[in-house]
Amino acid sequence: FPLFHTAGSAVCVLGVLSHGATLLLVSVFDPVAVAKAIEREKPEVVGGVSTMIFAIIEAARATDTDVSCVQTVVSGGAMVQPELNRAAQETFGVPILIVYGQTETSPAITAAWPTDTGAELTETIGQPCSHMEVSIRSPSDNSVCAVDEQGEICMRGYNMMVGYNDNPQATSETIDANGWLHTGDLGSISARGYVKITGRVKEMIIRGGENLFPAEIEAALLEHPALAEVACAGVPDEKWGEIVACFLRLADGADRPSDDELRVFIRERLSPQKTPAHWVWVKEFPLTGSGKIQKFQLAESFVKGELDSDLV
Incomplete structure (x- = not known):
């Protein structure tokens, strides 16, 4: 994690210091170098x-690097797709433990x-951390959503920020009158307290008045063995207002599937719209x-015509 980021500064530096552990830092992220460092230093x-x-994982597989020393893999900042977790189990021998939070929450909310x-x-992104509350609330009227109903993930607790520095307006837009901090993330919570994250409120795609969530589409597509990474975003459309553009990266050594193959694949899993x-x-x-992938970019x-595509 970069040290300017809350995961790097709070979790890694302060967490390692408090446990008396050794922290291995890389100045520039190079996956092959990191895989080799894992094999050599055995963290x-x-x-x-x-x-x-x-x-x-890709680098370790491609270079036949032994990373089996790893006992815990921690990731956060976004939902970890099931396919990635399966790949981690195959490569490291352990699953990915997800920590979800924000700088504004110092940083963890669930784990x-x-x-x-x-x-x-x-x-899921785990359960709420100790001594804090998590609530799923409607983005339209701030009412509490039912169990398993999608809404905005909100939290309050001892670890919340006081506010944004010299920016009371931004603070009031994030923390409501009842003390709930609005994360801007969409999700749901089960009866057992496990939270799912389904996307960002601002990343939600509104196609013909229907709300579509990129994370759901991405998760379905990542089940395709030829796809290494997927990112979906909304782009303007005269008829529907917005439609889904899917950006894909091919897995190493895989044959590129046709657009028709991908349409059939996704239709077996999700509805037409x-x-x-x-x-x-x-x-x-x-x-x-x-x-994190910059979907807006x-x-x-794409809108500027700098990327190619095939239109349905």
């Missing part, structure tokens, strides 16, 4: 956002437990400093 814990974890198994481990209208192949994704490049 027990590896952390990174999902794009980085996937890159390390998976080492004893979690099955769908709770691969399809969730089928992407554009299929765009990329060699790499634009990333933030913390390693992909969408902007």
